[in-house]
Amino acid sequence: MKPIKKIEIITDSLELPKLLARLETIGVAGYTVIREVTGMGERGLRAGDELTGVFKNSYIIVACPEEEVSGVVEAVRPILKRFGGVCLVSDAQWVIH
Amino acid sequence: MKPIKKIEIITDSLELPKLLARLETIGVAGYTVIREVTGMGERGLRAGDELTGVFKNSYIIVACPEEEVSGVVEAVRPILKRFGGVCLVSDAQWVIH
Amino acid sequence: MKPIKKIEIITDSLELPKLLARLETIGVAGYTVIREVTGMGERGLRAGDELTGVFKNSYIIVACPEEEVSGVVEAVRPILKRFGGVCLVSDAQWVIH
Amino acid sequence: MDASLIVFNLLNPPVLFFFLGLLAVTLKSDLEIPSPLPKFFSLYLLMAIGFRGGVELSHGGLNRRMALLLLAAVLMALLVPLYSFFVLKRRMPLPDAAAIAATYGSVSAVTFITATSFLQRLGIEYGGHLVAAMALMESPAIIVGVLLFRWFAKDNGNGDFSWRELFRDAFLNGSVFLIMGSFAIGALTGDTGWKAMRPFADDIFKGILAFFLLDMGLVAARRLGDLRRAGGFLTAFALLVPITNALIGILLSYLIGLPKGDALMLTVLCASASYIAVPAAMRLAIPEANPSLYVPMALAITFPFNIIAGLPFYLYLINILWS
Amino acid sequence: MDASLIVFNLLNPPVLFFFLGLLAVTLKSDLEIPSPLPKFFSLYLLMAIGFRGGVELSHGGLNRRMALLLLAAVLMALLVPLYSFFVLKRRMPLPDAAAIAATYGSVSAVTFITATSFLQRLGIEYGGHLVAAMALMESPAIIVGVLLFRWFAKDNGNGDFSWRELFRDAFLNGSVFLIMGSFAIGALTGDTGWKAMRPFADDIFKGILAFFLLDMGLVAARRLGDLRRAGGFLTAFALLVPITNALIGILLSYLIGLPKGDALMLTVLCASASYIAVPAAMRLAIPEANPSLYVPMALAITFPFNIIAGLPFYLYLINILWS
Amino acid sequence: MDASLIVFNLLNPPVLFFFLGLLAVTLKSDLEIPSPLPKFFSLYLLMAIGFRGGVELSHGGLNRRMALLLLAAVLMALLVPLYSFFVLKRRMPLPDAAAIAATYGSVSAVTFITATSFLQRLGIEYGGHLVAAMALMESPAIIVGVLLFRWFAKDNGNGDFSWRELFRDAFLNGSVFLIMGSFAIGALTGDTGWKAMRPFADDIFKGILAFFLLDMGLVAARRLGDLRRAGGFLTAFALLVPITNALIGILLSYLIGLPKGDALMLTVLCASASYIAVPAAMRLAIPEANPSLYVPMALAITFPFNIIAGLPFYLYLINILWS
Ligand SMILES: Nc1ncnc2c1ncn2[C@@H]1O[C@H](COP(=O)(O)O)[C@@H](O)[C@H]1O
Ligand SMILES: Nc1ncnc2c1ncn2[C@@H]1O[C@H](COP(=O)(O)O)[C@@H](O)[C@H]1O
Ligand SMILES: Nc1ncnc2c1ncn2[C@@H]1O[C@H](COP(=O)(O)O)[C@@H](O)[C@H]1O
Numbered sequence A, B, C: 001m002k003p004i005k006k007i008e009i010i011t012d013s014l015e016l017p018k019l020l021a022r023l024e025t026i027g028v029a030g031y032t033v034i035r036e037v038t039g040m041g042e043r044g045l046r047a048g049d050e051l052t053g054v055f056k057n058s059y060i061i062v063a064c065p066e067e068e069v070s071g072v073v074e075a076v077r078p079i080l081k082r083f084g085g086v087c088l089v090s091d092a093q094w095v096i097h
Numbered sequence D, E, F: 001m002d003a004s005l006i007v008f009n010l011l012n013p014p015v016l017f018f019f020l021g022l023l024a025v026t027l028k029s030d031l032e033i034p035s036p037l038p039k040f041f042s043l044y045l046l047m048a049i050g051f052r053g054g055v056e057l058s059h060g061g062l063n064r065r066m067a068l069l070l071l072a073a074v075l076m077a078l079l080v081p082l083y084s085f086f087v088l089k090r091r092m093p094l095p096d097a098a099a100i101a102a103t104y105g106s107v108s109a110v111t112f113i114t115a116t117s118f119l120q121r122l123g124i125e126y127g128g129h130l131v132a133a134m135a136l137m138e139s140p141a142i143i144v145g146v147l148l149f150r151w152f153a154k155d156n157g158n159g160d161f162s163w164r165e166l167f168r169d170a171f172l173n174g175s176v177f178l179i180m181g182s183f184a185i186g187a188l189t190g191d192t193g194w195k196a197m198r199p200f201a202d203d204i205f206k207g208i209l210a211f212f213l214l215d216m217g218l219v220a221a222r223r224l225g226d227l228r229r230a231g232g233f234l235t236a237f238a239l240l241v242p243i244t245n246a247l248i249g250i251l252l253s254y255l256i257g258l259p260k261g262d263a264l265m266l267t268v269l270c271a272s273a274s275y276i277a278v279p280a281a282m283r284l285a286i287p288e289a290n291p292s293l294y295v296p297m298a299l300a301i302t303f304p305f306n307i308i309a310g311l312p313f314y315l316y317l318i319n320i321l322w323s
């Protein structure tokens, strides 16, 4: 096991393609996406109705070495600023397989 | 980035509306919900069949300042007691945007 | 609240039944599963199309006492080795209800 | 009893798809109907059967016999959970007794629907008011079950419980609401509405039912394991109580003087057990009750019994009595 | 105005299912159509209506009157957001003004579809080119809205914005693309294609529409709360602007000399507001705009108004003018 | 070869919707069919085609020619992966060679289904036993592929591998199981069953197929990128091997003396490659193989080739030979 940082991002589903493209550009080794989550925050309730497609969030997890964190955060921040959302960073151990 | 607590709650989907109402009552700033997760625990397998609607869980994430944790926990505990589930609290850094 | 370890596993959905069977064999007290997540990693993009059913991941969360971690990790590692995926271990507090 | 009626009943594609589902799990095939499709099929079936019932009701108003039928239906929905509860209470914890009692007092829409397709193939008619009877029978047992539980439970001073919520869950839960709403729309729009909706609500009905029963087979087989833990008493209960209720239903139908089709449908309602409305309500109102008991009893024993052996058996009895 | 036309319009199962959805939320029933079924219904409706329009176009080429109709449609899609923007700008922040303007400049496919079923029940025909008109009216308002916003906004130097993406979102978003593609396939395969697809694209259409409107009712009722915060001005806007646009639409139809059916359809397009294509595009292009304003205005006021009162009212006016 | 047959084949709405899907991805439209709808469509298609085949078989028993056809089908399912493996082994890693071999030995139900709609439009009949042939051809190639891999691989002592599981995955995976089960139900219930299920299993079939092919177009186009990495050899393989297999299929059909319709269907089965049953099984049995090779080969090259050019081309050859 080696120490690693876990970055969790929750943001507007409509921005997901752009966000993933950015992650790939800065060269993260991997990510995982839960495409449909709902939620509440500063921008009010986002209860995920299908009709309008504008009230849904996506949840993205990136596990990466500490030194890459700031790169990811800088890539994500403008999107969060414009479209809302949350970005959490925490510690974890990566099981080497 | 500022330190924050991440609260993860897994409980019966049928209780979700009540749980969210409580979170809003005590004034959490936001939450995120993954509406359909399955699982196993003390109450046996909850494999999420659609027919009966009673074997499904929901997963709720609340990021909040340390001082709000006990409020959330107290709001959630009676529900967990009656309907089962899990509540985990961990440390994270909130990326300010 | 008592300290606990949170194990997160992301791996090929096709292996999910086998993985859960193993977790039950080694006697974990519970787990939670998010059945459909997508992602990117060493094995390329796994964008989850329905047609082939081979590009989907599952996300499993196990909260367990520290002493059980190595058991879970050893049970999971061969699957990750063969089918890819990620296993993260982190600290959390379990809310006793 | 004529074996050919059983065979005739079985050779119905939807029923066979139920078996296919059972077989898939038995053989460990990985066949599954992904969520939320079963939910959609069930919404569809409720909508279609409700709408159709309403349209049929629009053909003729309520007469005395119909009123008696509805009365009998509600009566059964109140009495069955009552007697079941006292039978069960002696052998198991209070919460489970109450939940199982409610399960058997309420009804299964899909059993009802399978019965309509059975009758249709035999060319026997039934009235649209039977759908109203079904809607009326869904909820009372929930209230009775919870009342009994709270009456007998010592610590019924639970602060979190609200009768208001319980009534809402019982009478306005999604499936009850949709069936009643569709019934009303059918009654309002009558034959014009039927003409517009028929290809959707009738023509493809059997196919969707087949898909739904395939999933029911899968779920029932998966839940069968739970029953082993439940033991012989509950298994016997899940077979004998429906039969008893069916016999009472036949008797009541006979006394009211219902035509054969209506009699069978009322009987099937009495015999069936709920695995949709009741579990959801019980989970909220009596979370202490173990859903791994009441769900598989209704789903994995009573339901298959009714659609396989029950339907032809009840009709056989009715044929004898009515002749 | 003849009240019977309103009643006639209401006694359409799909419209009644919309009310059922509203009622479910009002009574706090837990009825819901689980995701992604509403999305599927909406894809189905777009495909079916597009295909049908294409097939009908294949029956006869474009004539001068049709060309004028299409021109009028595009004109309206450009002018409505323009005048709406200046009306709105005086009362609210720029981003909201632009987003609402775009919402009312664009169209609602489901309003259009409900109108077709209204006409069909009255035995009034309309041309397949109306579907082309609808497709043409979806996108321009998006561009106009964003143009206006960026023109008047001070900090329009946002580095993240790309016109290329905006045009793609406006003209190639899923719903516009599917309707245009199905239209093309319908036009290519004509009556042979129609024969093959008819049971799917036409027979079960009303039923799927009913399901979809049930969900629209649920969503609209849930969003009604947002409107209270929005206040009286926006509520009035959501009623008066559609009526104004409808009147212009009727006038244009009259000037072009359209037959009644085509006139009603063009009118309905002018009167309707988008809650699918526009919100998605606005969310990306003007994220500063508050979707809790423009979505419920279109979904919870303008849509119900149009399908309940608008349709018979517009037809009433057309009947008078054309006679 | 008559170009009109190609055009005729293309002017089929489902095929055109496949192109629409390709186009959507090319133009970067955000059109998508949300999960799990494609899964549902695929379950529906398997159920419908299986049921129909069973019903048709119930019309007449098995004769010698049919038995030979089934024999030929199984033979091809065993031989194709064998020869493909040795061709591939020289150019690529063992696991990929085995997985691609299995892919081409097995069959594509949707190609088969598209072929039935092609024949139907031409008024050419084919027998229900062809569905049995399809079911028989799904699994053997999986076993052959894994056998070959484990024979040639050095470290085949993998502790985690179980032949039992492999056989279950091969013969009882969801799609194979559903097609065989529906086939059996169709054969059991015959024309009565067909009458009940027809509106669901037949009338709306083309529409659901269109939706499914729309999604196939989307997925195929998205996967095309993977192929660039795969290189020219595999692209050539994905075109030439199907043609070769089709030629052998035509030859066998000729020798057995099959009628034209049956001949085309057998040919199409030989020519098609699996992207449902095989990838799932390979992923479990040979996880070392790269699905970004075998999936896009079957899905993005062989499938489109077969339904666009293959169908008319194979029929053209058959028309010549049989005349
Ligand atoms: N404190 C929080 N905890 C968990 N999730 C949050 C929190 N705040 C916001 N979110 C999520 O982020 C989304 C957008 O947040 P916002 O931009 O604050 O409206 C919400 O819909 C939630 O899903
Ligand atoms: N140790 C655990 N780790 C992760 N999830 C758990 C654990 N225990 C319970 N859960 C989740 O909480 C739900 C209810 O738990 P229980 O009340 O213990 O039956 C289960 O169905 C799981 O989804
Ligand atoms: N660094 C990472 N962070 C988050 N998820 C990852 C990461 N690497 C891999 N994954 C997930 O694990 C799956 C399989 O990974 P791999 O075996 O590396 O292809 C991917 O499809 C992702 O969902």
Ligand code: NA
Residues within 6 Å of the ligand: D080, D103, D104, D105, D106, D107, D245, D269, D270, D271, D272, D273
């Ligand atoms: Na009952």
Ligand code: NA
Residues within 6 Å of the ligand: E080, E103, E104, E105, E106, E107, E245, E269, E270, E271, E272, E273
């Ligand atoms: Na408009």
Ligand code: NA
Residues within 6 Å of the ligand: F080, F103, F104, F105, F106, F107, F245, F269, F270, F271, F272, F273
């Ligand atoms: Na083949």
